[in-house]
Amino acid sequence: MEGTSPIKEKGADKTMIKDMFGTDRLKINLHLHTTQSDGHKTPEEAAAIYREAGYDVIAITDHWKYRESGAIGGLRILSGAEYNIGGANGAEGVYHILALGCGREPRIHREAGPQAIIDEINGCGGIAVLAHPAWSLNTVEQTKGLEGVGATEIYNTVSDAGESSRPYSGDFVDASACRGRLYPLLADDDTHYYNGEDETASYIMLACSPEASDAELLEAIRRKAFYATQGPEIHLRREGSRVTVNCTPAVRISFFSNAVWARGRCVRGSGLTEASCEIQPFETFIRAEVTDADGRRAWSNTIELRQ
Numbered sequence: 001m002e003g004t005s006p007i008k009e010k011g012a013d014k015t016m017i018k019d020m021f022g023t024d025r026l027k028i029n030l031h032l033h034t035t036q037s038d039g040h041k042t043p044e045e046a047a048a049i050y051r052e053a054g055y056d057v058i059a060i061t062d063h064w065k066y067r068e069s070g071a072i073g074g075l076r077i078l079s080g081a082e083y084n085i086g087g088a089n090g091a092e093g094v095y096h097i098l099a100l101g102c103g104r105e106p107r108i109h110r111e112a113g114p115q116a117i118i119d120e121i122n123g124c125g126g127i128a129v130l131a132h133p134a135w136s137l138n139t140v141e142q143t144k145g146l147e148g149v150g151a152t153e154i155y156n157t158v159s160d161a162g163e164s165s166r167p168y169s170g171d172f173v174d175a176s177a178c179r180g181r182l183y184p185l186l187a188d189d190d191t192h193y194y195n196g197e198d199e200t201a202s203y204i205m206l207a208c209s210p211e212a213s214d215a216e217l218l219e220a221i222r223r224k225a226f227y228a229t230q231g232p233e234i235h236l237r238r239e240g241s242r243v244t245v246n247c248t249p250a251v252r253i254s255f256f257s258n259a260v261w262a263r264g265r266c267v268r269g270s271g272l273t274e275a276s277c278e279i280q281p282f283e284t285f286i287r288a289e290v291t292d293a294d295g296r297r298a299w300s301n302t303i304e305l306r307q
């Protein structure tokens with residue numbers, strides 16, 4: 001655990017990133033826009049920017065525009081699209097749903113409701129992602145009845161880098177988890193402007209072979225074989241009644257669960273690489289976040305706690 005940044009090893013024709021435990025990771029942004037909808041770069045320009053930044057995979061998720069899997073300029077593309085409904089008034093129910101890894105283009109009506117969109121994405125073999133719930137002002141009341149949501153975004157870069165300031169969905173995530181919805185937690189750029197702020201900032205590090213098929217990539221996302229980050233590593237594990245975070249040097253390590261208050265859930269200092277806490281009998285889930293000295297954050301997935 002001496003390294004503070006991932007080690008890169010040049011393979012035959014792939015770049016492998018290893019985490020602090022030696023596990024191969026793929027660097028992935030699953031949400032971005034291009035000139036095919038309201039993004040400011042072409043798909044080719046976007047792919048070049050992400051490839052240059054060391055990404056292994058991106059999904060091009062233009063609004064109502066399906067982009068199939070393949071490669072652009074040597075960068076792997078996972079099929080994607082974003083189906084947004086509800087306009088701009090959060091009081092009326094705004095839902096933005098990503099389709100990731102579909103085997104064919106979803107057939108979705110502009111008048112479809114959120115459940116019909118999710119059903120069609122799942123019917124195409126993809127993962128339906130509830131994008132930026134904080135930005136959309138989604139509530140647990142709105143989403144608790146939706147079946148088949150495969151993941152959500154705990155962080156969405158452009159929601160703090162464009163024309164809005166609600167990038168963080170941790171409150172929604174925790175309130176959902178209180179109701180038993182433990183979604184895989186993505187951090188995505190949702191790149192639109194490519195203005196030095198909303199590109200190549202937030203991503204997932206997926207434990208998966210670069211040779212994996214699309215189905216294997218999706219399977220790894222579904223079983224939460226990743227952490228979400230802006231740079232730091234975060235690894236969360238449970239042993240009995242104790243939960244431990246290992247991370248690259250951080251100034252803050254925080255735990256989040258259905259306990260609205262518990263002792264020792266926020267550790268501050270400098271160069272922190274580990275923190276742990278005791279689970280209380282009533283706790284049903286727990287997750288963690290770290291912040292490094294540069295203010296960059298990382299988010300673990302949620303662990304379900306069965307006593």
Ligand SMILES: [Zn+2]
Nearest residue numbers: 082084096131
């Ligand atoms: Zn959106």
Ligand SMILES: [Zn+2]
Nearest residue numbers: 031033082190
């Ligand atoms: Zn988007």
